Amino acid sequence: MTVRPLILALALLLPAAAPQATAPVPAPTPPPVEKPVVVRAYPHDSTAFTEGLLIADGALYESTGREGQSVIRQVDLASGRTLRQATVPSGLFGEGIVAWGPELRSVTWHGGRGFRWSRPALKKLGEWKYAGEGWAMTDDGRQIILSDGTPRLRFLNPATMAVARTLDVTVNGRPLKYLNELEYIDGQIWANVWMTPYIVRIDPASGVVKAVVDLSELVARAGVTDRDSVANGIAYDRAKHRIFVTGKNWPELYEIRLGGGAKR
Numbered sequence: 001m002t003v004r005p006l007i008l009a010l011a012l013l014l015p016a017a018a019p020q021a022t023a024p025v026p027a028p029t030p031p032p033v034e035k036p037v038v039v040r041a042y043p044h045d046s047t048a049f050t051e052g053l054l055i056a057d058g059a060l061y062e063s064t065g066r067e068g069q070s071v072i073r074q075v076d077l078a079s080g081r082t083l084r085q086a087t088v089p090s091g092l093f094g095e096g097i098v099a100w101g102p103e104l105r106s107v108t109w110h111g112g113r114g115f116r117w118s119r120p121a122l123k124k125l126g127e128w129k130y131a132g133e134g135w136a137m138t139d140d141g142r143q144i145i146l147s148d149g150t151p152r153l154r155f156l157n158p159a160t161m162a163v164a165r166t167l168d169v170t171v172n173g174r175p176l177k178y179l180n181e182l183e184y185i186d187g188q189i190w191a192n193v194w195m196t197p198y199i200v201r202i203d204p205a206s207g208v209v210k211a212v213v214d215l216s217e218l219v220a221r222a223g224v225t226d227r228d229s230v231a232n233g234i235a236y237d238r239a240k241h242r243i244f245v246t247g248k249n250w251p252e253l254y255e256i257r258l259g260g261g262a263k264r
């Protein structure tokens, strides 16, 4: 375990700091930590610096980062091959994607430029603007949810992409930053926590982390050694109730399920 995951692990497992004097406040209960079981492994392009992952109408889409390497692509799940691909405008560091209606929408790290793409052709349709950084997106069926590396998630009106509300995410009563790739799964927001092997499962009403999914064994299985090759990318196949995860430059993408691992 590297230093940063250890710090997060401690933040997750230690109780919140006791309040100064006054009435005692019960310490929040640490969320359970779940270890997923791998249902099946698929090939993944190990040159893909994964920033976004989703399934829409049965098709797998992935976005990648780094200037000059930022693309949005449709990927064949079984083979890992790219079926079609669009390039994010030059000079930009691509980040996450969300499917909305017949479109994909994407964000970029700095500069507040988002893009709209047709689906599945991936033709650029237009742009939209937002404040601050863009890290990843998902949707709850009504609004688009945007992460930006802070503990605050933004909920956007899909018609205007204006901020409708915000949600501050906490674990053990403390703000949790570095929320990265997102997926809305059965009433919870799942988020990779950047530079860690953890996915947190967030209550979309309170912002409280209800459970932690520990991908440490998948990180080891992926065999990546570069410190940037962290777990990132969650996709949910709503039709078949399948959950997929991968990481930046990982050679494999995994279908996982919960319920088979130890809790602590």
Ligand SMILES: [Ca+2]
Pocket (backbone or CB within 6 Å): 052, 053, 054, 137, 138, 181, 182, 183, 233, 234, 235, 236
């Ligand atoms: Ca996702």
